[in-house]
Amino acid sequence: xxxxxxxxxxxxxxxxxxxxxxxxxxxxxxxxxxxxxxxxxxxxxxxxxxxxxxxxxxxxxxxxxxxxxxxxxxxxxxxxxxxxxxxxxxxxxxxxxxxxxxxxxxxxxxxxxxxxxxxxxxxxxxxxxxxxxxxxxxxxxxxxxxxxxxxxxxxxxxxxxxxxxxxxxxxxxxxxxxxxxxxxxxxxxxxxxxxxxxxxxxxxxxxxxxxxxxxxxxxxxxxxxxxx
Amino acid sequence: xxxxxxxxxxxxxxxxxxxxxxxxxxxxxxxxxxxxxxxxxxxxxxxxxxxxxxxxx
Numbered sequence: 001x002x003x004x005x006x007x008x009x010x011x012x013x014x015x016x017x018x019x020x021x022x023x024x025x026x027x028x029x030x031x032x033x034x035x036x037x038x039x040x041x042x043x044x045x046x047x048x049x050x051x052x053x054x055x056x057x058x059x060x061x062x063x064x065x066x067x068x069x070x071x072x073x074x075x076x077x078x079x080x081x082x083x084x085x086x087x088x089x090x091x092x093x094x095x096x097x098x099x100x101x102x103x104x105x106x107x108x109x110x111x112x113x114x115x116x117x118x119x120x121x122x123x124x125x126x127x128x129x130x131x132x133x134x135x136x137x138x139x140x141x142x143x144x145x146x147x148x149x150x151x152x153x154x155x156x157x158x159x160x161x162x163x164x165x166x167x168x169x170x171x172x173x174x175x176x177x178x179x180x181x182x183x184x185x186x187x188x189x190x191x192x193x194x195x196x197x198x199x200x201x202x203x204x205x206x207x208x209x210x211x212x213x214x215x216x217x218x219x220x221x222x223x224x225x226x227x228x
Numbered sequence: 229x230x231x232x233x234x235x236x237x238x239x240x241x242x243x244x245x246x247x248x249x250x251x252x253x254x255x256x257x258x259x260x261x262x263x264x265x266x267x268x269x270x271x272x273x274x275x276x277x278x279x280x281x282x283x284x285x
Contacts, residue, residue, distance in 0.1 A: 013256035037245040083256050087249055096239045096243040206259055214267045221274045224283070 003210075006203040013196040022048040028180055035180065037095045039190055042168070043197040044087040051081030051150045052120065052200060059144035062137065069209075071137045072216070074144050075127050075210035078120050080201060085117045099178040099196075100164065108161040109154065116150035123147055 028035035034038065052118045054077040062070035092110070093103050123143055130136035158165045166179040182190070 024274065031238070032238040034241040034245070036242055040245075040249055087252050090252065091245050091247055094241055094248065098236065098241050127272070152280065154272045204257075204260070207264070211260060211264050213269065214271060218267055218271050218274065221271065225274060225278060 003029075003203070003206050006199070006206065009195075010203045013199055015220065017193045020189045020192050022198040025186055026183060031099055031178065034095055034098050037091050038168075039193040041088060041091040041095060042190060043193045044084045046194055047197045047201045048081045048085040048116075049151050049155065050198070051084060051205075052116075053078045054147055054178065054205070055081065055123075055144045059141040060150075062141045063145075066090075068216075070138070071141065072209050072212045073205070075124075076205055076212055078123050078144065080204050080208060082120050082124060084197075084201075085113065085120070089113055089117060095178070105164070107165055108157040108163050109165040111169065112150065112154040112157040116154050118170045119150050121145040122164065124175055173202045 017039075021036050025036060025039070027033060039139075055074045057073040058070040060075065061067070062074060089110075092113075096105070097103050123140060125139045126143055127136065131137060138208045157163065158167050166177070168182060
């Protein structure tokens with residue numbers, strides 16, 4: 001019942017966020033309509049970071065308590081994080097085409113984001129492919145902790161290195177292209193989409209953990225059947 | 229030169245962006261839904277065969 005309520009709330013919030021992004025938020029003076037992608041680009045980046053942080057915390061908790069449910073949450077969160085990182089990279093690339101005049105450039109932010117994305121894809125392959133349940137859980141938990149280094153590195157990349165990626169919150173590099181000042185309506189829209197994506201993340205995480213529990217239950221039943 | 233009230237027309241990129249984001253997120257939701265339905269079906273089949281097996285023994 002609570003999950004259904006969260007699912008319906010997420011859907012309503014997404015519809016409202018589309019309204020806010022397309023109608024409520026003003027059109028940016030120089031970039032035009034493509035700037036509206038920014039709201040989903042930032043929100044998906046935030047969710048990717050949150051998802052990988054949850055993977056880090058639950059991996060540590062799994063290693064200290066050996067409770068399998070933490071492993072389920074860690075894996076589910078990493079999978080959602082990969083999906084949102086994909087959305088973040090793709091939306092950024094589409095925004096970059098008219099603004100930077102290229103789909104892709106090996107800028108520090110783009111490079112670190114790609115490394116982070118690949119590291120967590122590898123995490124999912126490890127989780128799916130390693131033999132032996134306990135061994136797999138332990139190895140992926142350690143990997144989930146180590147891989148998290150890429151998250152603050154990606155966040156800080158535009159603040160440490162010389163980059164063309166704009167910094168909306170905080171001071172930007174003078175070489176940044178596509179920089180703009182946010183109006184009050186733009187800030188409200190950004191906060192709304194970030195909140196919407198946060199609710200959406202927890203809803204999807206709940207669904208994904210439920211699927212993982214069902215999968216493990218089925219594996220247990222199959223194991224029992226073969227051993228009887 | 230760009231004037232203040234005439235921003236560049238980049239709406240086609242916005243449409244492309246929205247379409248791709250909808251495909252990725254929608255695709256993932258469909259994948260989750262299908263996986264859940266299949267697992268539920270498989271679990272009920274195994275539980276049924278297990279109960280038959282238990283009755284026989």
